[in-house]
Amino acid sequence: MTFINKLQQAWDQNDSLLCVGLDPNWEKIPEHLKEGPDPIFEFCKQIIDATHDLVCAYKPQIAYFSGLEAEAQLQKVCDYIRKACPHIPIILDSKRGDIGSTAAMYAKEAYERFNAHAVTVNPYMGQDSAQPFLDYADKGVVLLCRTSNAGAGDIQDLLVDGMPIYEKVAEMIANKWNANGNCCIVVGATWPEQMKRLRNITGDMPFLVPGVGAQGGDVKALVEAGQTRNGKGLMINSSRAVLYADNGNGFAQAARDVAMQTRDLINQYRHT
């Protein structure tokens, strides 16, 4: 099954557009987990156990593993998701991008080493740098378009023929890079007005939407702006607000509560 089909199935099965980002920040992991073996994996495992009926995707952020020399624990997290909730796709958030021969190694890292269903990719180097990812036709390629951070506009908002660069990027992706139908784009939750225009440019292409929760994005505005006509098309990511809802023994239940509230809040604004 392709990533896109898997995502559509998860949207329906869990009635959810919520993606939970697995950003295991060592300072915020409950202390009682840190004494056992593989505490980063154990933390993620308990989050997954508590939320897998509420999400449409998991998005492990590789930096939180590689900064701590914990690639083996990331491997365990990906293996665990595939075993415990095989209906949920894994998006490896690594924002890679390089010339073809090197990009091929990054594609191998994401799709073969970690066995992810999709990976985030930075488009700045152009189509040939994304092609080794795009060539895995069954896998998803989630390209940065308009990101959620405060400085996103430094480059992305520069105007080309009166059109911001991120719209030019979205046009290129929709019209050229998406020959295998496996592209998605990243559109920050903090920019609903931009999201509406990007929806018009890209048809039903799925959007990965960071910036809800800790980053302050407005759920109502973004769902109304970004959803497709059938009330789908979004993977609305929340990381910190879910993962660190509580820092003690009750962290997994607290994560479940926040995930459920967020899913339900999102669902209030979806077309039915």
Add this chain to the structure above:
Amino acid sequence: MTFINKLQQAWDQNDSLLCVGLDPNWEKIPEHLKEGPDPIFEFCKQIIDATHDLVCAYKPQIAYFSGLEAEAQLQKVCDYIRKACPHIPIILDSKRGDIGSTAAMYAKEAYERFNAHAVTVNPYMGQDSAQPFLDYADKGVVLLCRTSNAGAGDIQDLLVDGMPIYEKVAEMIANKWNANGNCCIVVGATWPEQMKRLRNITGDMPFLVPGVGAQGGDVKALVEAGQTRNGKGLMINSSRAVLYADNGNGFAQAARDVAMQTRDLINQYRHT
């Protein structure tokens, strides 16, 4: 000592603007090395032993390690460079870029885990995404500007107020991001005319120049266009042409021969 000072020292001590890229492609590593332990490290070690008096920097490409689950061997490569040739700076080529909290983990990966002197960073997400790297004032931040690949122009050449995006990026870096004086930019060897304009925009900022050798860049044109007034300012990278000059027992000597020829060819066109 800062990265920039270390680079200046290496330019002088080895009379060289040549950077050797360590891209250990498993298919191209000599067969006789593959039977021992840590063959990727061993390959890189022999390249380093054969070339460390001829280069101004080494640039290990992390994708070739992470695609093969070989981060531990990358660690050994970086440790070995620091021990065997402490005067040569290490540029980790990982082209990272993400929101601040995640970028901080990538900076930790590059500067603390692998103990690199500099790291390559993708600027598409804006200044705040680069800031965690820039804040390591003694370390170098090598930002993508105009890359060497065929598709580089898809986004980088779009015109903003009559000026290509890569020039806008260079202006931003030179005028805003370089407050700690630790920025460099990537400018492909395949584009000498662009390089000349970028030299004017950025003053004496060092350029990392990929694309010589296997990618076909013209050494004379790029040195004449990119050097600073004192005949420096460039880290001209060659990876495949040096590493795979021979695929048998003589690979290290062959790498040395190509490295020396390339250094000497570059030096022919430098201002003295």
